[in-house]
Amino acid sequence: MGEVLDFPRDNLRYKYFVRESNQHQAKLECQTFQWLVEKYTNPGDTILDPMSGIGTVHLAATMGRNTIAIEISPEFVGLQWENVQKLTEVLGIPDGVDVQVLEGDCRRFLPLSEPASAVIFSPPYGSLWKASAAPKSKFAEEKHINIGYDLQDANVGNISTYPLYLSAMKEIYKSCNQSLKMGSYLISVTKDYVKGGQRVYVSKDNMVQLIAAGFQLTDWHFRYTDPKIFQIKARSLREEKGTGRAELDIDYEDILVCQKVEEV
Numbered sequence: 263m264g265e266v267l268d269f270p271r272d273n274l275r276y277k278y279f280v281r282e283s284n285q286h287q288a289k290l291e292c293q294t295f296q297w298l299v300e301k302y303t304n305p306g307d308t309i310l311d312p313m314s315g316i317g318t319v320h321l322a323a324t325m326g327r328n329t330i331a332i333e334i335s336p337e338f339v340g341l342q343w344e345n346v347q348k349l350t351e352v353l354g355i356p357d358g359v360d361v362q363v364l365e366g367d368c369r370r371f372l373p374l375s376e377p378a379s380a381v382i383f384s385p386p387y388g389s390l391w392k393a394s395a396a397p398k399s400k401f402a403e404e405k406h407i408n409i410g411y412d413l414q415d416a417n418v419g420n421i422s423t424y425p426l427y428l429s430a431m432k433e434i435y436k437s438c439n440q441s442l443k444m445g446s447y448l449i450s451v452t453k454d455y456v457k458g459g460q461r462v463y464v465s466k467d468n469m470v471q472l473i474a475a476g477f478q479l480t481d482w483h484f485r486y487t488d489p490k491i492f493q494i495k496a497r498s499l500r501e502e503k504g505t506g507r508a509e510l511d512i513d514y515e516d517i518l519v520c521q522k523v524e525e526v
Contacts, residue, residue: 264483264517269293278352279345283316290318290384290451294485294517298382299325302447302519307379308360310441312368312434313418317342319382320361324353328360330378332368334417339365369433373440381438384451385431386418387464428467435475442522448477453487453515461509465516477520484514 274292275283283289295318303309305326311319314331316338323329323346333339342363349355364371418434421427438448450472452465469479 264481264519266514267294267297267483267485267517269297269485278321278349279316279318280341280348282341283345289315290382291485292318292321294451295319295321295382296325298449298517299327302382302449303327303380308376310374310378310381310438311383312372312381312438313383313385314338314342314363315384317345317363320346320349321353322382323355323359323361324349326356326359327379328362330362330364330374332364332366332371334365334367336365339363369437372434372437377443378441378446379443380446381442381448382451383449385434385468386427387453387455387462424462428471431468432471432474435472435477436526439476439522439526444522444525446522447480448472448520448522450518450520451485451515452518454512456510456512459510461512465518469518472518472520476522476524476526478523479518480521481517481519483517483519485517486513487515 269291270293272289272291272293275289278292299309299322303322306328308328308330309319309322310330310332311317312332314333317331317333319329319331320342331342333342346355346361346363355361418427418430421430435448435450442448450468452468454464455462472479
């Protein structure tokens with residue numbers, strides 16, 4: 263049904279984007295994104311990212327695609343324009359390619375007045391990455407690392423309960439449906455996580471919301487992800503306690519490729 267991707271660590275990030283981009287914890291890996299753009303879109307297409315973070319989507323502009331990025335955080339909007347400038351300097355953006363960055367909650371801007379050709383984005387995983395107002399460590403400050411999204415209540419990543427998060431995602435997927443031409447692709451990059459000793463099936467649950475929003479699954483790809491320090495420690499602790507279960511070892515993110523098959 264899909265392919266298993268094993269691109270190396272995101273070593274293109276510093277080459278194409280400003281260093282401060284590390285302030286966003288959940289960035290879509292560059293080579294994965296480029297692979298998706300080449301496989302599912304064509305030059306001249308318009309790609310929408312409704313939750314665009316630091317603007318990985320604008321890599322598509324260097325590949326001859328128009329981009330529309332919506333981002334709720336003013337800080338990340340500023341970084342996006344810096345990244346657009348660096349992408350222009352390093353890779354170049356062809357003449358005639360349109361790059362848009364819209365600041366605010368995507369639910370204010372969607373559906374688009376003119377339909378896009380594709381949606382490619384990595385939505386929040388629920389409250390797993392909820393930001394903290396606590397001071398960052400010296401290492402995090404030096405490396406521009408931020409754990410979490412921003413602190414705005416309107417940020418879907420900060421919704422307090424998982425069912426409410428899924429409900430919000432369903433409405434966003436519906437708005438994306440209304441922003442796409444029939445037969446166009448919506449690609450959602452998600453990943454399960456472990457909470458309270460149980461696996462949270464984020465990808466399957468998002469798939470249910472996508473189907474309810476008028477989409478049909480066409481491909482389900484997987485990308486190997488290097489485990490983060492906290493995941494390695496948690497796995498080691500489970501093994502020590504004898505509570506290790508295979509379903510709690512999450513080494514892949516899911517790439518859900520869907521097509522719009524009905525209007526909603």
